[in-house]
Amino acid sequence: MVKVTVDGIVVDVPNGSSALQACEAAGKEIPRFCFHERLSVAGNCRMCLVQVVRAPKPVASCGFPVAEGMEILTDTEIVRKARRAVMEFLLINHPLDCPICDQGGECDLQDQAFGYGADHSRYQEAKRAVKDKYLGPLVKTVMTRCIQCTRCIRFATEIAGVPELGAVSRGENMEVTNYVEKALTSELSGNLIDICPVGALTSKPYAFTARPWELKRTDSIDVSDAVGTNISLHVRGSAVLRAVPRVNDAVNEEWLADKGRFSVDGLKHRRLDRPWVRVHGKLQAVSWQDAFVAIGRRLDGVPGDRIGAIAGDLCDAESMLALKDLMTALGSPNIDCRQDGADYDLSHRAYYTFGTTIAGIEDADALLIVGSIPRQEAPVLNARIRKRFLAAGRGGFPIGLIGAPTADPTYKAELLGEGPEVLAALRDGMHPFAEVLKAAKKPMIIVGHGALTRPDARAILASAWALAAETGAIGAGWNGFNVLHRAASRVAGLDMGLVPGKGGRSAAGMMSGGVDVLWLLGADEFHTAQIGPDTFVIYQGHHGDAAAARADVILPGATYAEKSGTYVNTEGRVQRSFRAVMPPGEAREDWRILRAFSEVVGHTLPYDTVEMLRERLATVNPVFRVIGGLDAVDASALPGPTGGGAVSSAPFRPVFDDYYQTDPICRASPTMGECSRIYVHPRTVAAE
C-alpha cells in the first residue's frame, strides 16, 4: 500500500495504482475519455490531467503511477485550465451535432464539455470530416464524431478477441476503422456502443429511436443464454427499445452478448396476444374462459400418465414450478425441462452447475472444454476465459478442446480431438494434455451440451468428473468441474426437479405418442413433427413460433420483459428480473395462467400472489431463497455423478449452428434475422 494525498485527503492505495485510481479512492471524480478500467491504459486523450506537487507540468493521471507520499491536486486553476485546453482541442474537429446524435444525453463528451468547454470556439478553419465505416448490422458509425480515444480498438483486441479495428493513417488523417468494410465478427460487438464515449459508435437498430431521458429503466436478466447477464431494459410507453448491461463483476462484468442486446425488437413481432383454440383443424380466437374449458374438456377422463408437460428454455422459475405443481395435481409424472434431450445427474447440484463460477475462471490455470463452444453458447463467459488467458500470459493458461473444430475461440486452444475417446485417453494418461491438467494447481473442465445431449451423456459426465477428480480439479477450496448450460431456464428447472417423476416420460418419450395431452410451456426447440399426430397440444408461450402452429390450444404468455421472474444461471446463481412492460393484448404472466387454469379443473394451486409462489419455490429447494449470491460448494467429498453405459465414438457436435436464431424471441427479431443472413449464411446475401 502507498499513502497518497489527494486535495488534502490522505488515502492508501495498492502499489502500482494510477494517480487516477488514487483520486477515485479519495472520492474525486476525474474526467476521462480514453481510460476505461477494463481496458489497457492508452493515455492519449489527456482529459484526466491533474497536478502533482513538484512535477513540472500537469500529468495524465490515468497512466501515472503513484509513489509514496505523492501529493495530487485535482482542482487547481492549472488543472482547470489544462482540461479546458484539452477540451478545446478535442472540439476542434468534433462536429458538435448533438441535436442529431444518438449519444445525446448519455455522451461523455457532452457531459465533460459542460464542465470544461468554452462557450465559443476560436477555431476558424474548416473541420475535418471522416467517411463513415461499415462495421456490420449492429454498430452504426458516424466517424466524424470520433475523438480517437482508441477504446473501441482496445475493446475489440483485448476483450472481444477480434483484433479487427485499428487506427489507419496518421495525424489529421487518422481514422478508426477496420479498413476492409466488413462486418465485425464478434458476438460482443454491441459493447462497442457502450464503450465509445461519444456518438461515433451507436446502435444501428436503435438509431433515432429515443432520447435517454424519455426511457424508463427496469432491471432484468438476459435469457438468451445461461450466463444470467444483468441487464437493464429501457422502455418508452409499452415498447422495450433497448437492452443494456448492468455491472455485475461476478457475472458479466459490464458486457452483454449481442443476442441479448439486439433481440429485443423480437419482443414486439409475431406475438401471441390472445387465446386460440383449434376447431375443425382451424385456429379460432377465443376468450380465456373458452380456452380453459376446451382444455378441461379434453383432459376429462385422460389418466394422469397420459398427460405431459415440457418447459422451454426461456421460462422463469415461477411458471415452471406452477407447471410442475399442476402436473402433479393432475397425477402426471411426465414433466421435463430438457427439450434438447440432455441428461444430468441431479443427485447433487455440483454435477450440473458451473462449479468454478464465472469469476473463478480468473483463478484457474488450465482448462479443458468438452463438447462446448463457449464463444457461441455464452459469449460473455467466453470473454472471461479470454481475460484469464491474457492475464496468464504466454502459456500460462493452457486450454484444450474436445469437440468440433470451430472458428477462432478468441484464445489459443489446442484441439485434442473431436469425440469422447479423448476423455478416456486423458484419463489413461495416454494423451499429453493429461500432464498439463495434472501439473496445474487449479485446472478446470467445462462440459457443454454438445456432450450432454447424446445418449451417452451420463457416461461422459461421469468420466469428465472422474478426470477432474484425478487431475486435482476437485479439491478443498477449488471446484474445477463445470457444466455450461445454454438455456436460461435449465438450472432452475433442475433445481426444482422438473424432470420425469417415477415412471414418467422424458421430453422425447412424451412427444412420440407417449402422452395424449402435451402442455408446452414456451418449448419450441424441436421439430414439431416429432409430436405424435394424435397428441393434443397446448402451447403456452409468447411467440407464434413452430410449436404454436402445431398447437390445439394457444395460451398467450409473457416474455421475460413482461413479468418478474426468477432465473438461475449456469453457475447456480439465483437472480430476479422485474417487469418492464405489460404483456400485449390478453397475454398474461405465465404462472397466473397456470394458476387460473388449475382452478378450472378443480386443482387450485395454493398460491394467489407471486410472493406466495416464491415462498413455495424456496420450500421446494432452499437455493431459491438466496438472490444474487452464490455459496461456494465443497465438492471434494462427492462421489461424482453416476452413469455407466457405453460411450459412443461419435464426435461431439455443436449445439446449434446459428447463434442468432436459437429461441422464439430472436427468431422473431428482424435484427437477429439480418445478423443470421450476414454472419451465418453469407452466401445467400451475396447471391441477392
Added chain:
Amino acid sequence: MSAHSPIDQIEQPASFAFDAESEEQIAAILAKYPPERKASGTLPLLYVVQKQMSRQTGSAWVPRVAMDEIARRLEVAPIRVYEVATFYLMFNTRPIGRYHLQVCTTTSCWLRGSDDVVAACKKATGISGFGQSSADGLFTLTEVECLGACANAPILQVDDDFYEDLDGPRTIELIEALRRGERPTPGPTIDRMNSAPEGGRRTLTDSPAKQG
C-alpha cells in the same frame, strides 16, 4: 485530403505471393528477430512487397492482399499491418506510376526554389496536382516533407534516389531522361561532390604539412 483513399475505391489484385527474391530477403530480415517478436518485421516486409510489386508490375505499391500475407507470415492481425502501412507515407497503398517523383517543399527546399521543381515536374509529365499520376502511367507526383538533404536543396526523390540542387530546366531534363528509360546518376545535378562547395573545395586547400 487523406493520402490513403478508402480501400473500396482501389482495384486490388486478387492474390499476392512472394517471389524467390523476396523470400530470400524475408529470410534475412526475420533472422534478425526472436521468433516471438517477429511482428517487428512488419516494416521491412512492407518494403519487400513494394519492391516486388515494382519488379513485377512496374508500380511500387502495397496491395491489401499483400498486407494480409504479411500478417499471416508474422502472425499478427491484418489490421496491425494496415495501421503500419498507412501510417508511413513511404508505402503506397494504391498503384503509382513507374517513377515516383517525390518533391520536397519544406522550408529549405522551398527557399531554394522547390516551386520551380514542382512546376517543372508538372510541365514535363502533364500532371496537374500532387497525388496524381501522368496519363501515360509513367509518373506519380507526391509532395513530401524534409528529406534530410537540405544542404543540397531543392531535392527531388525519384523512387529511392535523391536528385539534388535542382532547378526547373534540370528537372525537365531529368524527367525526359527517365522517360527514355535512363537512370541518371543520383546526387547533385550541379558541379559539386556531395555537399561540398560548387566547383570544388574552397577551404582547407593547403595540406597541414606545408603549413608547418
